[in-house]
Amino acid sequence: MNAQDKMAISIRNAAKQFGNFIALDNVSLDIAPNEFFTLLGPSGCGKTTLLRMIAGFETATQGEIFLYDEEIEKLPANRRSVNTVFQQYALFPHMTVAENVAFGMRMLKVPKDEITKRTSEALSMVQLAEFSHRRPSQLSGGQQQRVALARALAPKPKVLLLDEPLSALDLKLRQSMRAELKRIQRQTGITFVFVTHDQEEALTMSDRIAVMSAGKVQQVGTAKDIYERPNNIFVANFIGETNLIEVKIESIVKSVANCRMFDGSLIACTADAIAANIKTGKISVRPERLKLATKSSKGIKGVVTQSIYLGTDTQHIVRLGNQTELTIRSQNGDGPDANYEIGQEISVVIDPGVARLLTE
Numbered sequence: 001m002n003a004q005d006k007m008a009i010s011i012r013n014a015a016k017q018f019g020n021f022i023a024l025d026n027v028s029l030d031i032a033p034n035e036f037f038t039l040l041g042p043s044g045c046g047k048t049t050l051l052r053m054i055a056g057f058e059t060a061t062q063g064e065i066f067l068y069d070e071e072i073e074k075l076p077a078n079r080r081s082v083n084t085v086f087q088q089y090a091l092f093p094h095m096t097v098a099e100n101v102a103f104g105m106r107m108l109k110v111p112k113d114e115i116t117k118r119t120s121e122a123l124s125m126v127q128l129a130e131f132s133h134r135r136p137s138q139l140s141g142g143q144q145q146r147v148a149l150a151r152a153l154a155p156k157p158k159v160l161l162l163d164e165p166l167s168a169l170d171l172k173l174r175q176s177m178r179a180e181l182k183r184i185q186r187q188t189g190i191t192f193v194f195v196t197h198d199q200e201e202a203l204t205m206s207d208r209i210a211v212m213s214a215g216k217v218q219q220v221g222t223a224k225d226i227y228e229r230p231n232n233i234f235v236a237n238f239i240g241e242t243n244l245i246e247v248k249i250e251s252i253v254k255s256v257a258n259c260r261m262f263d264g265s266l267i268a269c270t271a272d273a274i275a276a277n278i279k280t281g282k283i284s285v286r287p288e289r290l291k292l293a294t295k296s297s298k299g300i301k302g303v304v305t306q307s308i309y310l311g312t313d314t315q316h317i318v319r320l321g322n323q324t325e326l327t328i329r330s331q332n333g334d335g336p337d338a339n340y341e342i343g344q345e346i347s348v349v350i351d352p353g354v355a356r357l358l359t360e
Contacts, residue, residue, distance in 0.1 A: 006068045008033045008159055008191040009054060014063030016049050016215075023049040025215040027063070031159075031193060032207075036185050038194045040202040041212035042238070047195045050212075051161050054193065055084050067158060078107075081158040085165045089148035091136040098123065098132040101151045108155060122150035125184060142173045149181075153188060160185075162194045166201065178205050199239055203227070211235050227286075229272065233358050236284040243290070243326045244282045249274070249357070257357040259283055262322040263300055267350055271357040281359045287329040289354040292316060292346050299347030302326070304340050316340060318348055 009031040016024040024046045031037045039047035052058040054065060056077030065073045072080050083104070091100050098119050105115045123129045126146035136144055145165060152160055162181075166174045182205050185192045196202055202209050203223040211218045211226060211234075219231040230236035233244065247259035250266065257271035259281070269283050293299055305325070306317035309332075316328045326348060340346055 006033070007031060007066070008035065008068060009193065010064075010066040010069075011050070011054075012064040012066075014050070014053065014065065015061045016046070016053065016058060017061045022215050024053075024060075027215075027217055029210060029217065029220065031191060033068075033191055034189045036182065036192045036194065036205055036207045038196060038202045038206040038209045039212060040196055040199065040209050040238075042197055045212040046215040047197075047212050048163055051084075051163055051193065051195050054159070055082055055161050056080050082161060083152040083155060083157040083159075084161040084163060085145075085148050085152045087164045087167055089136075089144050089165075091144060091147055091151075093136055096133050096135055097128060097139070097147050100136070100147055101154050104151060104155050110155070118154045118156070119150075122154040125153065125187065126150045126180075141169055142177060145169065145177065146180075149184070153184070153190070157190065159191045159193060162192060164196055166196075167198075174201075181205060203239075211238060213238070229270070229356065230284060230358065231272075233282060233284070233360060236356070236358055241287055241327060242284045243287065244284055244358075245324060245326075245355075247281060247283050247357070249279055249281055252357075259355070259357060261300060262320070262324075265300060267355055268352040269355040269357040270353060274357060274359060278359055281357050283355040284358050285326075285350060285355045287315070287327045288313075288331075289351070290326060290328040291349040291351070292318070292328055292330060292340055293349050295345040295347060297347040297349070299349040302346060302348055304342055304344045304346060307340060307342055318346065320348070 007030045011027055011029045014024055014027045039050060041047050049058060053060055060073055064071055101119045101122055102115050105118060123132055126149055128146050166177050169177060178201060206223060208220060208222055209226055210220045213234050219226055219235045226235060226239050236242045247261060250258040250260050252271055252274055255270055255272055257269045259267045259269050261267060300320055302318040302320045304316055305319050308315040313329045313331050318326045318328060
């Protein structure tokens with residue numbers, strides 16, 4: 001294998017068990033060089049455990065972890081070319097910003113001139129060069145986060161691990177830091193492995209995402225892949241907002257399924273790897289893909305039960321004849337789509353291909 005073909009991180013059949021609790025269950029992943037890769041999932045899904053195993057803070061119950069083809073599972077944390085930015089920044093309060101950034105390099109016995117150079121470069125990268133002589137207590141939360149990032153980047157690790165580093169920041173600061181993290185990752189070319197439970201963070205920053213649940217990887221792909229083509233009901237529900245409607249499967253030809261709705265109508269849906277003998281399932285339709293029309297129009301009949309103006313769009317809740325409730329988002333503008341009132345009888349239009357057939 002050529003050097004350029006090596007994965008930054010390769011995880012093979014990794015498992016972690018704490019007593020009787022299985023935190024990770026046979027996980028295998030490849031993370032490419034220069035990639036912004038996100039581990040996404042709810043609390044307790046195993047994403048932080050996996051990150052800590054890569055860092056060397058947890059040992060695997062079974063499996064192997066490779067860093068550019070070198071097995072690192074048995075290496076202590078301080079001998080891995082991997083650094084971590086934690087949720088709590090863990091800056092030394094008695095040290096200046098520059099001293100905090102330099103600390104790790106001093107522990108690695110990097111020459112003094114090189115430490116000075118790298119400290120300056122790292123602080124410039126995170127736009128804190130003029131704050132080098134301040135102490136952490138004199139900085140805002142966002143600035144402290146940047147110092148922690150500079151400290152982790154200065155030793156030039158092969159991989160940078162980030163364990164929910166934005167969770168302590170307010171919304172506006174989180175949004176600005178997302179763009180900053182992506183800019184820094186592109187500028188340095190270092191592989192970032194980012195852990196979050198926030199789907200918006202994952203969608204806006206990541207080259208690829210691994211969605212995790214109950215210690216397993218449910219799906220790996222780009223943000224668009226996962227949003228548009230979820231593998232299962234968990235992924236469809238966790239990434240963005242979706243409507244799930246029970247259907248009977250009439251036929252599947254290649255990647256198209258013909259699904260019978262409760263009212264007898266037939267819907268053409270996308271479908272991947274659905275077993276031929278499966279007769280029922282659920283279709284997933286994103287709220288922005290559904291259309292509202294007048295009662296006399298072709299579509300599934302329902303009644304508007306809520307209508308919420310959200311600025312750029314209006315969210316309608318529609319109850320169908322079988323009591324299923326759908327969420328529908330209509331873009332606000334000059335058209336009639338948003339002008340439906342509570343109690344109004346309407347038709348819900350599902351265009352061919354916008355629904356996706358899923359099983360458990």
